[in-house]
Structures are given as C-alpha cells and as structure tokens.
Amino acid sequence: MKECLSLLNSAEKDAMELLDNEIRETIAEATEIIESAKRQAELERSRTLGMAEVEAKNEVLALLEEYVNITIERAMEKLRSAPTMPDYKEAMKKLLLEGLNAIGSDAKVWTNAEGMHILKELVDEVSTSTGLRVYVCDEPIDCIAGLKVSSLDEKVIFDNTVEGRLRRLRPLLRKEIAKMLTAE
Secondary structure, eight states: OHHHHHHHHHHHHHHHHHHHHHHHHHHHHHHHHHHHHHHHHHHHHHHHHHHHHHHHHHHHHHHHHHHHHHHHHHHHHHHTTGGGSTTHHHHHHHHHHHHHHHHOSSEEEEEOGGGHHHHHHHHHHHHHHHOOOEEEOSSOOOOSSEEEEEETTSSSEEEEEHHHHHHHHHHHHHHHHHHHHHOO
16 A cells, blocks of 8 residues: 555656646747747738838828929919010020020020010020020920020030929929928
C-alpha cells in the first residue's frame, strides 16, 4: 500500500510537472501568437493609414489642380477683353520688347486678328529703339491676347501670348493657391 501510494504520489508529481510544463509552453505559444497578431495588426494599421494618407494627398492635389484651372479660366475670361483696353498698346510693346530680348536678333512677330493693327503701329518704333528688324506676319494666330516672336528662320520662338505666359506661370500659381488653401 505504501509502495502504491508512493508510486501514485510520484505519478501525480510527474503529471503535475508535465502539466506545468505544458501550461508554460502553451502560455509562451499563446503569448507569441498574440505578439505576432499585434505586429500584424500594427503593420496592417500602418499600411491602411499610409494608403489613406496617399489617397488624401491625391485628393488634395486634384482639388489644387481644379482650383488652378478655375483661376486660369477666370483670368482668361477677364483677358478676352484685353485688346479693347486703353493700355493694351503699351502692354503689347512690353511683350514685343520681352520677346525680342529673348530672341536677341531680327524677328518675325505674330498676334491675333484683334491686335494686328496695334502690332503694326509698334513695329517701326520698336525697330528704331532696338536696332532690330521686326516683321509682322499677316497671318493671325489663335490666342486671347499677346504675341509670338521668332527668329527669322523660326528656329527660336518665344511665346508671349496670354496662354503661353499662363502656361509658364502655372507652377507658381499652383504654389500660391496651395499656400492660400493651407493658410489658416
């Protein structure tokens, strides 16, 4: 009986040790699974947040582009009446001088039908003041206002139309509109 009790106690002790070991291993595995799940959840959260940030930035850029387009379209509408403004001749002279300066040689000049008579009036004055020969091309170009200047061989062309200037200013407009939209 003593021997049986001793064996039973020993078996019970061994079973308890085995059970304790299994419990420790199970807790360790469960802890590892939980930590792995937390890491996966954090990665998924980071990925989701990253995607949301990218989508938000894309939406902001699309909105910014929309406002740039609206701003340019409004400016174009106002400028459609430019040839009838009293100071348009002086503006054309400035645009012509800028174009000649950019080309740096004798040049051909184009403008729209509405500005043709003004350009023809300016050519002699500008030719005399710059020492460059300037030829007005009789074929009008399609533009709201402004002019194009080219070298005589037309290898170098300076687009000083409203559309050309706005195209060059577009990055600056985008930046300024972004500042306005983000200012608090």
